[in-house]
Amino acid sequence: MGFFMQRSFLLLVAALVLSPLTYAQAPAERSAPADLQSLFEVAWERSVALQTAEGRRQEAAASRIQADSLIAGPPVADLRHRGDRFTDGRGVRESEVALGVPIWLPGQRAARGELADAQLAEADARARLARLAVAGELRDRVWQLAAAAAEQEVLRRRVLNATSLRDDVARRVSAGDLARTDLLLADQDLLATRALLTDSQARMTELSTRLFQLTGASALPLRYEERPAMPEAVSAHPSLEAAAGGLLRAQRQLGYLQKSRRDAPEVGVSYRRDAAGGGAPSDQTVGVFIRIPFATDARNLPRETAAQTEVMTARAERERMERVVQSEAEASRQALTLVEQQLKLSEQRSAMLAERAVLLRKTFDAGEIGLTEVLRAQNQALEAEADAARQRARRGAAIANLKQALGVLP
Numbered sequence: 001m002g003f004f005m006q007r008s009f010l011l012l013v014a015a016l017v018l019s020p021l022t023y024a025q026a027p028a029e030r031s032a033p034a035d036l037q038s039l040f041e042v043a044w045e046r047s048v049a050l051q052t053a054e055g056r057r058q059e060a061a062a063s064r065i066q067a068d069s070l071i072a073g074p075p076v077a078d079l080r081h082r083g084d085r086f087t088d089g090r091g092v093r094e095s096e097v098a099l100g101v102p103i104w105l106p107g108q109r110a111a112r113g114e115l116a117d118a119q120l121a122e123a124d125a126r127a128r129l130a131r132l133a134v135a136g137e138l139r140d141r142v143w144q145l146a147a148a149a150a151e152q153e154v155l156r157r158r159v160l161n162a163t164s165l166r167d168d169v170a171r172r173v174s175a176g177d178l179a180r181t182d183l184l185l186a187d188q189d190l191l192a193t194r195a196l197l198t199d200s201q202a203r204m205t206e207l208s209t210r211l212f213q214l215t216g217a218s219a220l221p222l223r224y225e226e227r228p229a230m231p232e233a234v235s236a237h238p239s240l241e242a243a244a245g246g247l248l249r250a251q252r253q254l255g256y257l258q259k260s261r262r263d264a265p266e267v268g269v270s271y272r273r274d275a276a277g278g279g280a281p282s283d284q285t286v287g288v289f290i291r292i293p294f295a296t297d298a299r300n301l302p303r304e305t306a307a308q309t310e311v312m313t314a315r316a317e318r319e320r321m322e323r324v325v326q327s328e329a330e331a332s333r334q335a336l337t338l339v340e341q342q343l344k345l346s347e348q349r350s351a352m353l354a355e356r357a358v359l360l361r362k363t364f365d366a367g368e369i370g371l372t373e374v375l376r377a378q379n380q381a382l383e384a385e386a387d388a389a390r391q392r393a394r395r396g397a398a399i400a401n402l403k404q405a406l407g408v409l410p
Helices: 002-030 036-046 048-068 110-176 180-215 238-258 299-363 371-405
Strands: 078-082 095-102 268-274 282-291
Touching: 002 268, 036 048, 036 180, 036 268, 048 110, 095 282, 110 180, 110 299, 110 371, 180 282, 180 371, 299 371
Parallel strands: none
Antiparallel strands: 078 095, 095 268, 268 282
């Protein structure tokens, strides 16, 4: 009777250790998104990058409005008045009102429109690049949590196995088949396994919090593994598109400055009224005017030189990004190949050690070997199983990293 009470007590303790993990995850699992794509869209909607992307689009739209305007700038009003009220006092008065508008230089408006189009294209490319960056951060956090969850599942089975072994040892100690030291050794192993499970839960809590900060969900999606199939080319990578967009915008900025080597000319009309005083009649006249600024190197050279520097920098950045994208894609392919090889070896090792642990457990139950060897074999088998679980998570992460390197969104 004492044995059954002792066993019931141990099972109750194990249930108390495991139940917080189960109940803590249950609400999150019920609210988990359906797949990784759904979780990504939520993360994008919550990101600061979305607001930045919208702001850049609005800037480009405002630039387009300026290019579509019929005049090169805001109209200007000029009001003037002169009189001799505080001097001679003869009633002499002169009043003039003028209204002028700046006009586009030849080719300037078309260049401004091309620049606005380039700015909009660059804003869209930057937005796609920002989405890819959010996807990369999400993939990293999801697979860290997935690896921790897989390892925790193995630790739970390890606790159950250690509990079962401890119960068997306690039964045999009560029957006089084993020494008291074997029971203490089994208790020590059970406590150590529970400590590992507690550490794993702390790690899970940390990683769940990091995922919640990004997405508002603390649980893994129901489907988060990505398909291995993916394109071989990286020509449409958002990093390359953004670099090409930056170069195009810099080139058109230079072209616009070359079409704007002087300030916009101004044309307008004026109305003037003169009163000579002394009862003489007033004169009223209407005129037109044009104001033409001149081009100087002091004005244009610094601006055009800065624009040329930006073009050279953007071209070098595009070439650098091509090398980076190609090298990262190749490195990710190689990493995936190596992880798949490691996974195969880990699964083979796990299967062999699991079979060995089962055989040694049967031998121990028959009383042919000691507890120490059984514990060592059982822990080695479970550690190998945990390693295989980590390798499976690494393979999923490697697939996600390769898709990230190729610019493929979830």
